[in-house]
Amino acid sequence: MDRFGIHFNGQHSYRDLGLTVADRDVGDPQKIKTIERVPFSNEIYDFSGLYGDQQYSERSLTYIFNVKDYDKINLSFKKVEVTNWLLALNTKARLTDDHLPNYYFMAELEEEPNFDELKYHGRLAVTFTAKPFMVCELEEGHDIWDDFNFLLDYALTNEYQVTGRIDVDLYNAGSTRAIPLIKASAPMQIVKGNVTYQVPLGESKDIDFALTKGSNQVRIIGNGVISFHFHKEVI
Numbered sequence: 001m002d003r004f005g006i007h008f009n010g011q012h013s014y015r016d017l018g019l020t021v022a023d024r025d026v027g028d029p030q031k032i033k034t035i036e037r038v039p040f041s042n043e044i045y046d047f048s049g050l051y052g053d054q055q056y057s058e059r060s061l062t063y064i065f066n067v068k069d070y071d072k073i074n075l076s077f078k079k080v081e082v083t084n085w086l087l088a089l090n091t092k093a094r095l096t097d098d099h100l101p102n103y104y105f106m107a108e109l110e111e112e113p114n115f116d117e118l119k120y121h122g123r124l125a126v127t128f129t130a131k132p133f134m135v136c137e138l139e140e141g142h143d144i145w146d147d148f149n150f151l152l153d154y155a156l157t158n159e160y161q162v163t164g165r166i167d168v169d170l171y172n173a174g175s176t177r178a179i180p181l182i183k184a185s186a187p188m189q190i191v192k193g194n195v196t197y198q199v200p201l202g203e204s205k206d207i208d209f210a211l212t213k214g215s216n217q218v219r220i221i222g223n224g225v226i227s228f229h230f231h232k233e234v235i
Helices: 072-087
Strands: 006-008 020-026 035-037 044-046 059-068 093-097 103-108 114-117 121-130 134-136 159-169 181-184 188-192 195-199 202-204 217-229
Touching (some): 059 103
Antiparallel strands (some): 035 044, 093 103, 103 134, 188 217
């Protein structure tokens, strides 16, 4: 028996509700393309990444649960219990899938489940609408060796002692840009490209200071300890 399932809205599909998963389909998001054709020409220009990252559509997460009970009335009430669990929220919430450890989706069930009732059991098909990226629960730069994913993770140093100035590479292993929470023991400056960002004492986050995919070469100016905290998002 497959005891794997999902955790959503405070409950686990198997451990709390006794549902087993008959089938699952974690769909991929689609690229959102902004394309313009030059009039009277075969030239096509792609503006999808004009402001940085490629944009993606929401994705679908489909699960088919086995709902079992040898009493027909209890089976009906079980279906009601499960439906209430899934439809109770009116906004996207964290959904974790046991087949994707250490990651979660932000998802919502927008349409009612489809229940196919048989003699002593039924199959409940549900399709969640989720944001395009799944988020790593572990902060980048963590040192939990047993949870290190050699396919997706990157060994990152996220804390630096600065005396005067230091050049560092802040690597973002995700599929989209990340805006880090910055902790500084003193006011500092960060130079990225041709832009200088002012970092105050304590914790701060600047929506204009984003780490693009891959390598981010920055210069940190000041005196003290500074650290960068973020969770990567992948497709």
